[in-house]
Amino acid sequence: MEQYRIRRVRATLLALTTAGGLLLTGCSASGDGASDSSYDGGNKGGGYAPAPDGEQQGGPDSSDSSDSADSDSRDVAPEPDYLSTFALDVDTASYGYARRTLAEGRLPDPSTVRPEEFVNSFRQDYDRPDGNGFSVTVDGARTDEDDWSLVRVGLATRTAEDADERPPAALTFVIDISGSMAEPGRLDLAKDSLDTMTDQLRDDDSVAIVTFSDEAERVLPMTRLDGNRDEVHDAIDELEPTDSTNLGAGVDTGYETAEDGLRKGATNRVVLISDALANTGDTDSQSILERIASERREHGITLFGVGVGSDYGDQLMEELADKGDGHTAYVSDEDDARKVFVEQLPRNIGLTARDAKAQVAFDPETVEEFRLIGYDNRRVDDEDFRDDSVDGGEIGPGHTVTALYAVRHKEGADGHLATASVRWLDPESRTPHEESGQLESEDLDAALWDAGPRLQVTAVAAYFADTLRSYGAEFSPLPGTPSLGELSERAHDLAESTEDEDVRQLAEAIDQASRHGD
Structure with missing residues (x-):
């Protein structure tokens, strides 16, 4: 297995003072949206990173340590050589688009496969905190390959609050x-979903609608739903597909409309529904991204991207959401649409944590090397974990975030294995x-396929994504990677034991990949 050198960075870099939180936050760690699965040899978490011989690490304790950043850095953060740091992410679009592509008889482009979005598409079994913030669950199991384990870091926010307790929403729908969009499963699906969601929003919520084709049009200004739901439904019903895709004009008009209807104390969000295939007007993604980032900084308007269509600009949509402090999802059928518009979008109206980042400190006495699976464009420099001016993830109630690591143990070593920490700002x-x-090492005694069902589902999703990324490229597989045939059997068994429709769909997707990948 290929190994990567990590240059040692002086521990003094980690004697950080607690920086003041910014008013505006972000999901993107790197800011450039580039997907790069390689490890650059620097002090960013990821890749296969050998843990050096050295003194015992001393990661943060489990209490609130916001006042501890001025203490001895070795007590609160070990050296970067065996740290992995990333911004939290709850996107799921990559998995949804892969399912759609496989169902149509094609393998997804490996560049569109982001393992963390596969993993985060499934329900987890983590304990939840009582208030704002996160619970932290760290577990794992041994793989079939000697000395290797999968380690799961699970972060969960409190359960989704009652709809009457969340702040009001000011949602600007920017619709392609x-x-x-005339293709079945695009605009027709979006219209049905928006109608359903409009009926479920509260009277004190507001909705605006902007459409774009070769030009953009403000169809409905920001309108309170109290007494005006019929007006919103009429605007949705009149939407019809027309000409080209001037995404730049749609984004500009959408944010102008959101700014005009800005509501203090509300969640101000642009919801972009598109195949993200810009072909008219301003097609320069950089200028579109700069506009979105500017609105985030100046007005706190965030973005929720909903992808549709068999041909879909996955990378652009993800970059748009990253710059807009938001999330992405993909809709291919009625079940997806209900999940996104009726469950996910209302959940994202509330906010429990800003600039959320995770850092995992592996113990060099017990860990030989490790690899973070996915999060390639969410990496954060290790010394920036406690720099609250560095963008993290914006996370709402009812969310779970899962990071999976492949970890190789030192032969015969026993004892402490890792400390996982999450840092966030009160919203x-x-x-x-x-x-x-x-x-601890003894927590990993169980074999992977004897572990709990949710950990097994996580492993199947990660192995599946990793396999899809490997097609057509030189790629080092994850330790213990099963064949697609074995993954299919595992997934079908898990679907039966969990009685989870999402897991059944995973099994079907693996079956389709097995046929197309032969």
Whole structure:
């Protein structure tokens, strides 16, 4: 297995003072949206990173350590050589688009496969905190390959709050009505979903509608739903596909409309529904991204991207959401649409944590090397974990975030294995908080396929994504990677034991990949 050198960075880099939180936050760690699965030899978490021989690490304890950043850095953060740091992410579009592509008889482009979005598409079994912030669960199991384990770091926010308790929403829907949206499962699906969601929003919520094809049009200004739902439904019903895709004009008009209807104390969000295939007007993605980032910084308007269509600009949509402090999802059928518009979007109206980042410290006494699976464009420099001016993830109630690591143990080593910490800012006061969880070597005695069903589902999703990324490229497989045939059997068994429709769909997707990949 290929190994990567990590240059040692002086521990003094980690004697960081707690920086003041910014008013505006972000999901993107790198800011460039580039997907790069290689490890650059620097102090970013990821790749296969050998843990050096050295003193015992001393990661943060499990209490709120926001006041501890001025203490001895070795007590609160070990050296970067065996740290992995990333911004939290709850996107799921990559998995949804892969399912759609496989169902149509094609393998997805490996560049569109992001393993963390496969993993985060499934329900987890983590304990949840009582208030804002996160619980931290760290567990894992041994793989079939000697000395290798899969380690799962699970972060969960409190359960989704009652709809009457969340802040009001000011949602600007920017809807692609270009000719390509006439394809079944695009605009028709979006219209049905928006109608359903409009009926479920509260009276004090507001909705605006902007459409774009070769030009953009403000169809409905920001309108309170109290007494005006019929007006919103009428605007949705009149949407019809027309000409080209001037995405730049749609984004500009959408944010102008959101800015005009800005509501203090509300969640102000642009919801972009598109195949993200810009072909008219301003097709320069950089200028579109700069506009979105500017609105985020100046007005706190965030973006939720909903992808549709068999031909889909996956990378652009992800970059748009990253710059807009938001999330992406993909809709291919009625079940997806209901999940996104009726469950996910309302859940994203509330906010429990800003600039959320995770850092996992592996113990060099017990860990030989490790690899973070996915999160390639969410990496954060290790010394920036406690720099609250560095963008993290915006996370709402009811979310879970899962990171999976492949970890090789030192032969015969026993004892402490890792400390996983999450840091976030309170959404109102911007006060920083931290929470941590510990993992010991003896916690990994169980074999992977004897572990709990949710951990097994996580492993199947990660192995599946990793396999899809390997097609047509030189690629080092994850330790213990099963064949697609074995993954299919595992997934079908898990679908039966969990009685989970999402897991059944995973099994079907693996079956389709097995046929197309031969």
